[in-house]
Amino acid sequence: MKLHFQVDLLAITPDSEKLIEEAGRTCYLSFGKITKDSEKKFIKMLIKSGHHSVLEHAYATFRIKGGSRAFTHQLVRHRLCAFSQQSQRYVSEKEFSFITPPSIQKKPEALKLFNETMETLKKSYQKLQELGIKNEDARFVLPNAVKSEIVISANLREWRYILQLRCAPDAQWEIRGICNEILKILKKKAPTVFEDLDMAPDPI
Structure with a gap:
C-alpha cells in the first residue's frame, strides 16, 4: 500500500542507550563496568528483568504529517506523551484533504x-x-477522514508500549502503518531498546 503519511524524527536524546546505562548503573553503583559497548548487554538485562523504568530517561519526538483525524484520535489516548496537533479552530479546513480507507x-x-x-x-x-x-x-x-499533522514526544519506555500495541497484526491499518515507520527509525537510533519488537506485515 502506498504511504499517504510522512514520519519525521525531530529529536532523540543524544547517546540515548549510553544514558540509559549510566542511569541504570546508579542502582548498582557499577560504573566501573561501563565500556565502549557495555550498554547493549546492560539494556538487554534491564528489559529481560522488567526493569523498564530506566528507559524513561531517554526521549524521542516525531512529526507525523498526513494521518487522518481517526488516526490521531487513537494516538492521543496514550497519555504518557506530549502532543501538539494542527488546530481546526485556528486553521481553516475549507480545502481539506482526506484519507480514503x-x-x-x-x-x-x-x-x-x-x-x-x-x-x-x-x-x-x-x-x-x-x-x-x-x-x-x-x-x-468535518469527517474523521480529514488529514492532520501532529507532533508527539515520549520516553523510550512509553514508545515500546505504544509500538507493541500499534504494530500488532490486529491494530487498525493506518496507525499500524505509521507506527511501523516509527519503529523502523527507532530500531536504527536505539537498536538495543527496540530490537525485540516486530512489525506486523501490511495485509492490505
Whole structure:
C-alpha cells in the first residue's frame, strides 16, 4: 500500500542507550563496568528483568504529517506523551484533504459514495464559513477522514508500549502503518531498546 503519511524524527536524546546505562548503573553503583559497548548487554538485562523504568530517561519526538483525524484520535489516548496537533479552530479546513480507507478504494460503488460525501461536507463547511460561522463551530461537520499533522514526544519506555500495541497484526491499518515507520527509525537510533519488537506485515 502506498504511504499517504510522512514520519519525521525531530529529536532523540543524544547517546540515548549510553544514558540509559549510566542511569541504570546508579542502582548498582557499577560504573566501573561501563565500556565502549557495555550498554547493549546492560539494556538487554534491564528489559529481560522488567526493569523498564530506566528507559524513561531517554526521549524521542516525531512529526507525523498526513494521518487522518481517526488516526490521531487513537494516538492521543496514550497519555504518557506530549502532543501538539494542527488546530481546526485556528486553521481553516475549507480545502481539506482526506484519507480514503483501502477497503473503500477497492469497491467502486463505495468509493463513489465516499467521495461524494467528502465533497458535500467540504461544501457545507465552506457555506458555514460564508454565513459567518467561525472555524471552531464550522468544524463540527468535518469527517474523521480529514488529514492532520501532529507532533508527539515520549520516553523510550512509553514508545515500546505504544509500538507493541500499534504494530500488532490486529491494530487498525493506518496507525499500524505509521507506527511501523516509527519503529523502523527507532530500531536504527536505539537498536538495543527496540530490537525485540516486530512489525506486523501490511495485509492490505
